[in-house]
Amino acid sequence: MRALRRLALAGLLAAASALQAAPPIDPATRAGLNELVTFIRLPNVTTRSTVEIRRNADWLETAFRRYGWTTRQLADGETPMVYAEWGKARRGAGTILFYAHMDGQPARPEQWAQPNPFEPVLRQCADPATCPMLPLDRLAEGPIDPEWRLFARSAADDKAPILMMIAAVKRLRARGITPAVHIKMIVDSHEEGGPPTLKDVVARNAALLGADAVVMMDGPMHPSNRPTLVLGHRGGGVMRLTIWGPRTAVHSGHFGNYAPNPAQRLARLIARFKDDAGGVLIPGYEDGVDPVFLAAARRFAVPDDEPAMRRTLGIGAAERAGEGYRAAMARPSLNIIGLAAGSMGALDQSIVPDRAIAAFDIRTVPGIGFDREVGLVRRTIEAAGYTLVDKAPTDAERAARPMLATLESRWLSDALFTDPASRPARWAQAGLGPDIVVIPLMGGSVPSAPLVTGMKVPAILLPLVNADNNQHAPDENLRIGNFMRGVETVAELLQTPL
Numbered sequence: 001m002r003a004l005r006r007l008a009l010a011g012l013l014a015a016a017s018a019l020q021a022a023p024p025i026d027p028a029t030r031a032g033l034n035e036l037v038t039f040i041r042l043p044n045v046t047t048r049s050t051v052e053i054r055r056n057a058d059w060l061e062t063a064f065r066r067y068g069w070t071t072r073q074l075a076d077g078e079t080p081m082v083y084a085e086w087g088k089a090r091r092g093a094g095t096i097l098f099y100a101h102m103d104g105q106p107a108r109p110e111q112w113a114q115p116n117p118f119e120p121v122l123r124q125c126a127d128p129a130t131c132p133m134l135p136l137d138r139l140a141e142g143p144i145d146p147e148w149r150l151f152a153r154s155a156a157d158d159k160a161p162i163l164m165m166i167a168a169v170k171r172l173r174a175r176g177i178t179p180a181v182h183i184k185m186i187v188d189s190h191e192e193g194g195p196p197t198l199k200d201v202v203a204r205n206a207a208l209l210g211a212d213a214v215v216m217m218d219g220p221m222h223p224s225n226r227p228t229l230v231l232g233h234r235g236g237g238v239m240r241l242t243i244w245g246p247r248t249a250v251h252s253g254h255f256g257n258y259a260p261n262p263a264q265r266l267a268r269l270i271a272r273f274k275d276d277a278g279g280v281l282i283p284g285y286e287d288g289v290d291p292v293f294l295a296a297a298r299r300f301a302v303p304d305d306e307p308a309m310r311r312t313l314g315i316g317a318a319e320r321a322g323e324g325y326r327a328a329m330a331r332p333s334l335n336i337i338g339l340a341a342g343s344m345g346a347l348d349q350s351i352v353p354d355r356a357i358a359a360f361d362i363r364t365v366p367g368i369g370f371d372r373e374v375g376l377v378r379r380t381i382e383a384a385g386y387t388l389v390d391k392a393p394t395d396a397e398r399a400a401r402p403m404l405a406t407l408e409s410r411w412l413s414d415a416l417f418t419d420p421a422s423r424p425a426r427w428a429q430a431g432l433g434p435d436i437v438v439i440p441l442m443g444g445s446v447p448s449a450p451l452v453t454g455m456k457v458p459a460i461l462l463p464l465v466n467a468d469n470n471q472h473a474p475d476e477n478l479r480i481g482n483f484m485r486g487v488e489t490v491a492e493l494l495q496t497p498l
Contacts, residue, residue, distance in 0.1 A: 045105070069166075085184050095182040230438075246260075261353070340356070
């Protein structure tokens with residue numbers, strides 16, 4: 001018992017020592033942090049409630065105006081987007097359009113370590129199972145430990161960067177500093193769910209949104225939490241392959257070994273797609289990567305702690321072991337994301353299924369398009385002896401062709417890559433300082449295409465939240481130190497001429 005008391009006392013002393021050594025927090029940053037707590041209390045799942053999204057838009061419009069921004073809501077059916085502009089800039093300043101989103105992923109309370117994912121919880125560290133809770137009012141006054149975590153849906157993805165921007169401008173204003181760039185901002189309401197509408201909103205408001213470059217304030221920083229610039233992201237889409245068997249599911253005792261089993265056929269077919277090490281076997285699938293992107297990928301050697309990454313994932317070795325995480329991100333992918341056939345979960349239901357389905361996602365990289373990759377997959381299926389049909393086969397098709405399949409696909413986004421020698425990339429490298437980490441390509445995707453294509457300007461990504469934020473998953477969280485440093489980072493960038 002005494003030993004336990006000594007350990008507890010040691011923990012309290014360590015926490016107190018960390019607080020005493022914590023960096024000071026300026027008033028603008030503290031105010032932004034507390035406003036973030038209020039903002040993330042607003043549920044924001046677009047597919048669940050348009051009323052809730054309008055509440056988010058109203059709150060955000062009021063917040064911008066409170067600090068002197070010019071703002072308006074951009075009509076988008078029942079789920080408006082928010083536009084804000086800080087018009088005070090140095091003479092001759094270039095214009096940056098910043099992008100973020102206010103909507104979030106659905107959250108199931110039973111999967112979280114707190115009763116309500118939209119009621120933020122403050123903890124001393126990252127593990128909700130072991131880290132003590134703290135009163136939220138600890139953020140309002142007194143020292144703040146950068147290692148504290150704020151747990152809530154959208155705490156990191158993507159409400160925090162919006163409040164970082166507001167706090168950064170407020171901080172500059174309090175110090176009498178005029179930004180070196182003209183600041184515009186669009187906040188999306190459909191990034192995480194519902195039909196993507198950004199393209200239409202951009203088209204209707206092209207003059208209002210006009211800028212020299214776009215900065216996407218989304219995605220995770222490098223795990224080191226060093227200032228991070230991302231030059232692009234993967235693109236891609238989804239694909240579903242159906243192998244057709246007998247007209248209806250049949251008894252496996254009476255017809256097993258006689259009726260062809262589509263699940264078995266599917267397994268043999270998809271084994272043609274990748275080798276045991278995870279490399280794609282389809283001829284030409286990885287050919288044609290943009291040489292400018294490849295040169296950048298070689299130039300910027302990003303330091304990743306891959307043993308720690310494998311421990312976090314719970315894997316003994318990565319695919320193509322030894323190649324490295326960033327090299328993996330530089331190749332197009334072909335991943336199975338779902339399998340279904342027969343009596344899933346009912347092991348006593350003995351049938352030969354009537355069909356078997358595999359769902360895939362394809363992640364593309366600069367120089368390689370989604371439709372091309374789907375075409376190569378289609379060619380591989382046909383080379384294996386299958387006839388592709390558009391829907392469930394007719395009796396005539398079944399009689400004429402013994403091996404039938406359907407391949408459906410849906411493109412989602414193109415890959416993005418901005419040359420590191422471009423104007424916005426050089427601006428960001430200058431503003432983020434010598435400790436910067438430049439990542440050529442992020443694995444996930446953001447909706448850059450409507451902005452890049454619609455406005456015909458380059459785009460870069462400025463991630464500001466901790467890499468281990470559990471975005472899209474239970475127990476999403478924001479490291480408080482990332483918010484504090486993020487405000488400084490944005491303020492420094494805004495003082496850098498474009």
